[in-house]
Amino acid sequence: MSQTVQSAGDGSEGDTFLWPSMSQLLLREELDDSQRASVSLKAQKNTLLISHGRPPWYGPDGKCISDAFVIGVGGGSASGKVANSKILFNIYSVGSSDSCRTANSESLGFNSDGSYPLTSQRKLSLSFDWLVTGFTIQDSFYKYHSPEEIELAFDSKFDFDHPDAIDMPMFASCLADLKACRQTNIPVYSFAEHQRLQETKYAYGATVIIAEGIMALHDPALRSLYDLKVFVQCDSDLMLARRITRDVKERGRSLEGILEQYLRYVKPSYDNFVRPTAAFADIIVPGQNNSVAIELISTHTRRQLQERSNSFRPKMVTSSLHAPSLVNEPLENDPNLMILPSTPQLEGIFTILRSKDTNNQDFIFFTDRLSTLLVEHALQFLPYAPLTVTTPLGVGSHGKKLISKYLCGVSILRSGSVLERGFRRVINNVPVGTLLIQSNSMDGEPLLLHLKLPVSVRHRSSAEETWVILLDAQIGTGAAAFMSIRILLEHGVKQDHIIFVTFLVARTGGITTLRRAFPHVRIVCGSVDNEMREGWLEGDRGEGNEDGVGRKIWVMNPGMGQIGDRYYL
């Protein structure tokens, strides 16, 4: 699908995950392990897949600029909704490649051969499809069944084609979350057990969402979420013919069984619930020979997206916004920015780390020492409550206890991971998530390439009670810090539960914008550098930058150099 599939990371790992993107409107989605197994990317070493990242989607005030674009696709079973969706997907992919951004089918959950991973019962489902979107797996939204209903289901006597079989409020709430750029956890339904499972599937960050299913246009709450409603119209006899062909060939079912089910459930359901929803559609598409209709939809959608893009583009956090200011911020007065108290040892450590002549071994050793001190310092901002314990001598001792319900680290790759050893020396039993944020080689804008967040952050209810220690080596332009905080907030983490731990902050850098947008986030740093100096970065030849054009960058002065390179290379 994508012409030049490259990968960030060292290539050996299967979890390098890429997002396709369309112009400025992007999408991404987190795959679970089973799906990741089907991702077959030919990864190369040391390559940055710039065209597959997600550029900023928020304004300088830290607020999300635009909701996701949601398309609802309804229509009868075997009417061709999936086919239409697939075609739409292909059109988006091709369209987006014009701007050097190619969608990548694998990352969207398609099988590596581009085929749609059908489950045998998908005809019964109401589902999201994952056109150019984060998706929610199909058949997810059947209700939790009572034992009696399960018995009926195993006898094929349960009416899965009735709207009541589907948990519409949950569907709507998941879709509303995604539309509002929040994470959601989609239920997983097992057809083997005819039951909703305990596990859920995490999804976050889609910019275009396609909700596809026979009942997609049935529920008013759902309809109100769609930006575009599509109904796929197909003759009943044609749908039946397709159904028979498919079920006999692919599922080995008997003709009698198929017809009985069709007459008992599928046909009444279509007549009573599905066909009437055509009245709600913005556009009705024929179930065959529909290339013109598809073209119309995709043109319309693309224009809509473009309009949104144009309107929010000027408001986006761009590299110019992250350019250094001339103002010397009195950071020392900021109650939420803690600078590690200066001591002779700290001064000495910084002298070693700042020197260009420091060898690799020393750099690593003193970086680890510094990060240990920083994380120790950061921990005092967690909540504590009194606790009395008994010592081995049998004496009571009044002390304190950490009371944060969930605690985790999140490191911003690559240079945030240089703080991880220090983090682990201090906190040994919490998860550490990662965000891979890299600068676009052309304009230096931050791009989100991958995210893997701790479980407590993935679920909104627990995210609200999670304390996150964000790790990055420095805050210069603040672009990566800005993006990562934005991501955590979208997951429901509270601002004052985020502690950003970093070696250096540039006084004249993006810290001003960052403080203004997220005043309650605490920042713990080792030192403040006074200057951002203009530098030049030699371009890497790569996708979107075939000529290897270099670009202007901002470097901290005196700084510590390229901390990630010095630590790892």
Added chain:
Amino acid sequence: MSTNGAPVPPPQPSLLKSTALSNGTVPPSVFTLPQTAQLEALYTIIRDKDTSRGDFLFYSDRIIRLLVEEGLNHLPVVKKTVITPTGSTYAGVGFEGKICGVSILRAGEAMEAGLREVCRSVRIGKILIQRDEETTQPKLFYSKFPQDIAKRYVLLLDPMLATGGSAIKAVDVLMENGVPEDRIIFINLISSPEGLRTFSEKFPRLKVITGWIDQGLNEKAYIIPGLGDFGERRYCE
């Protein structure tokens, strides 16, 4: 820890000399760590008799690391200017003087790992001091030091300062080996006020870094509330 939402800036480590003892003030040569809620939480874990050995190791190591970092802050530094990768000069400081650790067996050995994490491949001497059953005085049984110990700053390691008997004996031994009093820094996790007073009256120029000053001693000269026998919990339980 915080008032009206804004966290109080942490106290400067070396400036915090005013922690009041239950009966008097801290001698000027004694330094404690910033008494934060977080540090209190660390101590609460290692004081708890029900804490597992793994947790005891991990959390006592964290305190030891902080203590060693604080101890190192009392070593001299010299001005040093370096060139940064951006090509500008940075006026910083360089570490001055050689150091070595000396642990009082056996509990003091538990602090060596923490020391080495902060001071890579530092030399470590050992002293074994036991109570002489006849005289009830501490007696030197064994010592092994780096040859040039007289030229080094010595970080003396013992987790608990109770009566101060063995620590005083250890310092005597070090001074017999030519180490000046003001070049010794004694690092411990928990002190008794009595022990601190005895020790620092005898060696007023020797700096003591202690993590926490407890209430006092019981009739068996154990620190109250203390944490039990550090070496026992670290190695044997």
